[in-house]
Amino acid sequence: MKFFKRHWPPHDYFRYLYLLAGTLIAFAVLSFSGYTLQIGSVALKDSKIKQFFYPDTVPVAPKIDSSQITEKVDSSAQRFLFIGDSMLEFLRIRMNEYCKKNGHTMQTVIWYSSSSLWYGQCDTLQHFIKKYNPTYVVLVLGANELFIKDIKTERAKFVSNIVAQMGKLPFIWVGPPNWKDDTGINDLILQYAGESRYFPSKNLTYERTKDGAHPKRESAYKWMDSIAVFMQNKAAYKVLMTPPDTLYGKVPPTVILQPNPPF
């Protein structure tokens, strides 16, 4: 006994050790109980310890509506809604040229710094669908969430909600142009949009601007050319996207949304 008496750390060491352990257990019990403590009007947030042990199950992706599938290319004039994050900056210029060449029209909406967290928590997408009544939506989103931890459980519901907001409209979701391996956003988009509505931009090589993330103008044009090939040949709903003969380089009218999250 003398040996232990001589060698144990002081009493305070154990008091703090017990405090650490006790607090962890208390927060775990509270998390597992599902009880929300309230102080006045403020609800105390859950520590998510339960979620660590029992991660949210990822909901199953919906099937593609038959009205969104064509075997042949639809050559009629489309009204595109071209919407997403800052990656649209240069893409919209080239897309505008495709529209001019093929008789389509487009409305562009850029929400800077946006992610599935933003679009999935509010009705911005639905609002613009109602406003512009497009026949086809091209969504470019995901570059601001390449490295989110536990993204598959954290953001599945938002990605699912975005797909749900499309309703029966034909659409494609252009994935982010990765500069590093992502933590799962591309997998999530693929899972919810399906192979024929997801363009895997991460498979392309880009020349980047100084920020290291956005493709340079010329590189973005080539990116748009690849998206156009996908839209005409591989997408669930195939539309005419003949390459334009000339480069106008004109920026189409664009709605810019301030980079404020909707919460």
Next chain:
Amino acid sequence: MQWSTLFQDLLFYKPDAPILFNSGIFWLLFILVLSVYAAIYRNNTARTVFLLGFSLFFYYKSSGVYVLLLIGTIVFVYYLTRLMHRQQNQRRKRWMLIFNVIVTLGFLAYYKYTNFFLDNFALLTGNDFDHADIFLPVGISFYTFQILSYVFDVYRRDLEPEKDFLNYAFYITFFPQLVAGPIVRASLFLPQLKNRIIIHAAEVQKGFFLIMQGLFKKAVLADYVSQYNDLIFASPGTYSGFENLMAVYGYTLQIYCDFSGYSDMAIGIGKMMGFDLGINFNKPYQSLSITEFWRRWHISLSTWLRDYLYIPLGGNRKGKWRTYINLFITMLLGGLWHGPSWKFVFWGGMHGAGLAIHKLWKTYVMPGELKSKPAAILYKFLSWFLTFHFVVFLWIFFRAQSFDLAWEMIGQIFGSMDMAYLQPFWSVRYIFVVMLLTGAAIHAVPSRLFPKMENAFVQTPFVLKAFAFIVLIQLVIQFRSASVQPFIYFQF
């Protein structure tokens, strides 16, 4: 619950989930480590083997297979440094030192600066290179500098090479300081391993106080203000000058709370286990000159640069102008240490220029103190104001993703400043403002009062301390963003 997935998450490397001091996983592991440590800490070998093992596991969780690089570097430097120390021939000894430095710095250069060199070579030659896909092992800049300090100290015979390999490896890898400092000197740490570790009750309490303080700074203040700062720095042109200015002040608080919070936690963990890791921050924004700022900011790095770069370059021993040039070069390289980008070089160079200008000022313009008290107070205030805003201004370049965005932000601040934004800003972002003011208030506490605060914490009844800890944890949960934010200095 899938136990296999859970164990995989806990035990194996996940690129997106390093163990962070402010994560639940670390909390759990820390409890386990403290429990085992209590039983073995008085046995030197058992203690060293246990903590070395855990530290390597800690590193493996952050950098995966690159733990082998760390082990390889440690082994290589250990044997070569011992060989160097035994060498009587000065010329050979110097070559051994050079070889040691080349290999150690070579790893850092390869993993951290290859793409930077390729980019600049491409710019100079007009060629085009694809970026090499190189993983940056976490903390490589920190442990490289720690290893080099050991090598230099042994070379200069300021330190005897450590005979016990385990002690030496433990000194390099001790988990609280392994990935983001402080860069601990061997002369401070190794003697602690020779003596029997004694854990004093007061040190345990002070350590816990530091952990709580660090957690509050990092997980409440820094992480909360970072959400706003990230938005503005991503596209400064779309915000008003006032909002940009708030983001710059926000980042000034964020980087201090993030990094000093990490250091506080590291030092606190060390203290609880009976180790002294020194200090790394001492209220830097209270500085009255840029020279003083670098005596208070990232102290372990600035003293490293002073002892192993500035002084060997000649320090202030080779005339005034050479002193200024030495200061400039030292800070230029100090800037580059932070990251492979010209913006860091610029940031460091500007600090170097600031140091040189301050020295010139003290030599030619204001060599003495002002005698009139009101004038001295005004002079002190102006000195603080200028120093603080010089530092704040340079943080823009440190944080912005590119020079263009940094200048865009500065343009917005000076070109579209409208104080009418103050009222709406307060109504929309009042928590941000409260956080900013809280951070400023914490920082404004004079350094001499800090030991008193520590002692007051020690004297406080345990029940109150426990309550404060629980409230703190709930605050962390309450203010956290979607995922645990990594420490800014992890990337360096």
